[in-house]
Amino acid sequence: MSMSGPSDQNTLVPGPPSIAFDTDQPDLPAAGQASERPEQPLLDALFRQRKLDALSHLTGGLAHDFNNILQGLLGSLQLAQRRLATGEADKAGRLIDASLAAGRRAAGLTHRLLAFAQRQSLDPKPVDVASLLRSMETTLRAAVGPDIVLNLEVATDLAPTLCDARQLESALLGMTANARDAMADGGTLTVALTQEILTEESAAEENLLPGAYTCLTVTDTGIGMTPDVSERAFDPFFTTKPIGQGTGLGLSMIYGYVKQSDGSIALRSGDGEGTRLRILLPQVMKLPQAIQGEGQIVASSGANPLVLVVDDDDMVRELVTQILADAGYRTIAAGDAIAAITVLRGGVMPDLLLTDVGLPGLNGRQLADAARELQPAQKVLFMTGYAANAVVGGGEALDHGMSILMKPFEVGELTAKVAEMLESRH
Structure with a gap:
């Protein structure tokens, strides 16, 4: 994927299409009302087919990824069982480690699915996103490599942003990796932070509440996307990468995280013109006071609770x-x-x-x-x-x-x- 500014040929995608998976409830006229258009039955059938296609794509992707994980998990455990039965305990250890790794992969997959479904557990707090971005600069430069120029543009005096800092870091790394992959021959990646004030009118366009928001944009000069690809960019398990090089959950996970954080995300891209991702997250008035010893775990002094x-x-x-x-x-x-x-x-x-x-x-x-x-x-x-x-x-x-x-x-x-x-x- 890649990111660039708008153009007449570019496609603006505010998020995944609103395709519900309830195939038993097609959108039909209210009782007693006739369809206003003669082609309405055809449109209803098309919409139902789109819902079925989306559900099929999701379940197919799930089955593929989980079957791969289960293959590694079950195979490793069965081999470990054989090694233990033949007294080769030293060889069983590696296989048990492989089983644990497979289990953690499954946990990561369900976490990403919950993120897409906006059902993950978040820890939203007032975050100094400008400081967070600066602290990630070394990591981001290492991620893009020497052939890509990384520009950080951070506005001054930004108010704290209400978000889960760890998930925001993950989203930034994911968007950076996508941009890098879209610039195989090098290019420029720009990560910018600004403030946007949404009025009643502009907030309605974003489907957000009026107020102050932190605007994070990630723009690259890569290969961009064709309209049909950009329309599906937020779909779960959709990827243009070769088999085995991507799960297709990256952008769908970021979309779910942003929406669950009461924000919005939009993608603008054109074939050969790069890609731009724009995220809005709500701001708050001040950062919380630091708590002495926060996060330290001390063993209970009670006897056998x-x-x-x-x-x-x-x-x-x-x-x-x-x-x-x-x-x-x-x-x-x-x-x-x-x-x-x-x-x-x-x-x-x-x-x-x-x-x-x-x-x-x-x-x-x-x-x-x-x-x-x-x-x-x-x-x-x-x-x-x-x-x-x-x-x-x-x-x-x-x-x-x-x-x-x-x-x-x-x-x-x-x-x-x-x-x-x-x-x-x-």
Whole structure:
């Protein structure tokens, strides 16, 4: 992909086409109304076909990528099993490492899919994006290589931007890599930061609220895109790169991140004329005060804290309880919210309630509320594969003494988060 300024031949793409995957609900005239155009049935059929094509493309891409991952995972584990059976434990270690790598690839794929679907867990905070961009300059120059000139244009006195800094860094690196690939013979990449004030009228055009926004533009002088490619640039699993050189999730992931951050993204490109990506993210008034010792995890001083583990998946529940037991915690396991509430009503007072969100019947948040009726200071750690709003709902923040751990998690992530929760004083 490549990026350049507008031209008459260029195509402006404000985001992925609005193609819903609900193929049972075609867009039809309201009851009692006749179609205003005689060609409406044909248009409805065409729209339905586009939805089916989009769904087919998405599921096909998913199946392809996950089958490759599963092949590596299952094959490595089966070979490791054989090595262990024949007493070749030293050779099994490499195969187990390969299995772990495959599992992490799968985790990364689901993360990118959640980003496209605007369901990933974000940590939006006021960020000094100008400082963030300057801190990435060395990394970006290394990414583009010696044949590409990198220009950073940063406006002065930019207000803080409300966003997830880590995901913004990932988006910048992804856009830089795409631009580099579009300039195989060298060129110029310009990354610019400015402020834009959206009025009622201009905000409506962007489908945003009026106010101040940080505008990030990434422009290159590469090969550009033809209109048919630019129209599909944000589609998941769409890529123009050779097989094996791209998943086709890069721009769709960035689109999902930007939209979930209450921003907008637009692409302008022309065949042979480069490409420009423009992102708007909302600004806030001031940066938060630094917190002393933030992020430091201290081992709990309590002796063998008790953790109530709730998950309806037998394998996950047993795995989590084993990990915690190995770390020195006492555990009680329950397969659903009702079983957990029965334990709590029996007089058990766990130091931490560790619960999945998507439980059958009462969900994890409802379980947490019930637990706090019995013990108001109950600390709760939610496990979920969805965004934080799956836990809080209605745009509310998590209550004090509650936190979220995203699935899939590493063993160290789980034990560190549990220790952090138990050490917390709120």
